[in-house]
Amino acid sequence: ALELRTSKEKLSAVLKEKQEKMMASGSSKVMLAFREKLPAYKTKAEFLKAVAINQVVVVSGETGCGKTTQLPQFILEEEIACLRAADCNIICTQPRRISAISVSARIAAERGESIGETVGYQIRLEAKRSAQTRLLFCTTGVLLRQLVQDPNLTGVSHLLVDEIHERGMNEDFLLIILRDLLPRRRDLRLVLMSATINADMFSKYFGNAPTIHIPGFTFPVEEFFLEDVLEKTHYPIVSEFERRQSEQNKDPLTALFEEVDINSHYKKYSKSTRQSLEAWSTTKLDLGLVEAGLEYICRHEIDGAILIFLTGWDDITKLLDKIKGNCLLGNSSKFRVLPLHGSMPTINQREIFERPPSNMRKIVLATNIAESSITIDDVVYVIDCGKAKETSYDALNKLACLLPSWISKASAHQRRGRAGRVQPGVCYRLYPKLVYDAMPQYQLPEILRTPLQELCLQIKSLQLGTVASFLAKALQPPDPLSVQNAIELLKTIGALDDVEELTPLGRHLCTLPVDPNIGKMLLIGSIFQCLDPALTIASALAHRDPFVLPINRKEEADAAKRSFAGDCCSDHIALLKAFESWKDAKRNGRDRAFCWENFLSPVTLQMMDDMRNQFLDLLTNIGFVDKTKSRKEYNHYSDDLEMVSAMLCAGLYPNVVQCKRRGKRTALYTKEVGKVDIHPASVNAVVHLFPLPYMVYSEKVKTTSIYIRDSTNISDYALLLFGGSLLPSKTGEGIEMLGGYLHFSSSKSVLDLIKKLRSELDKLLQR
Ligand code: ADP
């Protein structure tokens, strides 16, 4: 024991000496001067004292005040300086991968070390850390998985949970676990960091934990709403025919706007502006308007970086194209245009933060990731489209949707604040003041608007008891019906048994960080030797569809997509074939032209390719794929499209619709909502009569009507063999599925055979 103590003391001494040497170096003095200017620096002593005497501390402060980069660092420096480094193990969670990397790199730089020494990061399938690492940034998901192995977080001395104001599902989930853990780990220190002043709720949740507020300093930011932007830019909004067909339900804010008498409300504006405002209320996000605003700033406003908030990859890539074709903005010697998106694989970190040469203007096209988790200092102009992609969940109809929707006032405030970091700034809002006034104060927490099946699996794998009683302890508990739906689904796909315990299949699905249905598809693909199609389709379902929808050439794009599907009646097979053809084109060096001709997004295809490799690694880790074997062994049936359809059925069940002939057309019915339609973007939208009696689909969305997106026509055999559990039918002749919704009548011998085959299949999955 004595030896252990002395070796620990030695280690602590070594680290202290190293830190002191670093601090004394010239470059670190420059950094220190920068750090001392951050508002967080002034609360250093108060913060360290609070952490020393309280188990939980809540810290709030405006974005950019130095929470993420400074607070963990204060603890680290203090622990090293007090010769406690050997026993110190600080973890700071981030909701997104990209910020875990960027922040750890920043702190390492501030300390004059390379990343992976005292400061490191770990994200899914990627890490930079060493035995020396004392401060680790990881995604919340990584910490949750660590909790499976080690429910007490043994050895962790300090845990900082960042960005809790976002109310992400993982963070809300983690907070429940931590509240239960704290009494068992009296020595563990917990710091919660929030970008909004509204920290009281968190403090209450943790038994009135003390809160510290870091007063921020920002320059004033002038604010313009759409009406002013229109006056400045003279941009005429025309609601295109295309847009009127908008699939989206009219959201309440737009509806509100339509009721307003524009003329009386906007008297002081010109007639053309009032007309544009009126047209605006029926349009989706108008990228032409964004471009016009951008061009206006570049022509009329003095230097300074511009940050544009868009809703997602789609808008970002489309706007990038527009900028490229713009005669002013397309000049790459004058403008440095950079995309910033959470799922970018490896972004060029430095360029985003660097100041460009003096004759150049930086333009960043970002999603809401730039709202609070990444701070770009030199931003002077913000263009805010007012929307963000948000998932929502309709528990009654079991519908999930991911659609752009209006942000909250809190988000709008955040976005504006990004412009005033180094000097007074300007924020251009591309929506009227009226819409701003009607925005909700805060966004609904994610746990209340997402399907809960992945979360339920996690609760089970962490052995946290029954799902319902566990989730009842959340900051804002989800609707019991959503919980019940999730459990039911997990039982249906065979991940949970009757008493809500994980089956072996459920255990495998826990290790795959994707939706359980997609996970099951991957497992089936590897067992039934159609691995490559499973990887491809799963990557598109987990990420996004590679088909792009050009505004003016929709028909050509639809035709291109249909030609990939051939006569298969399957969107999934269309995307599979598109991906395979892209791979071929890439080998011949003509992938760019190929994408252009076929309306495919090269960025998405590349991302899918990366994801396929990640999935393959995961399948290897859990023993479903042996990488030493030839890839062929897993792909005997990859060209057999009936087999691929059957695999899709196994993965997508219970997303099944019945195709019933009604005259010259097929009508589609689901168990939950009755009649549904095929999404207009599907290759199946133009098919009148389907050859096979059933259809599986990836997603059901409710907009103007209820649509199924991405569907595949399948045979009854596929359903009988690969669909969910069978029940003997009430009449005794035949079998039933989907709780009796589907009925198959057949001779006893055929039924017995099917049952035998299915029990073999179950054995394979439940091994
Ligand atoms: P908060 O977490 O409170 O939003 P951060 O700690 O992330 O603030 O950032 C504090 C400041 O550090 C930022 O305003 C910015 O000036 C600087 N900073 C953060 N990350 C980087 C980086 N990767 N490169 C350069 N500067 C950075």
Ligand code: MG
């Ligand atoms: Mg932060």
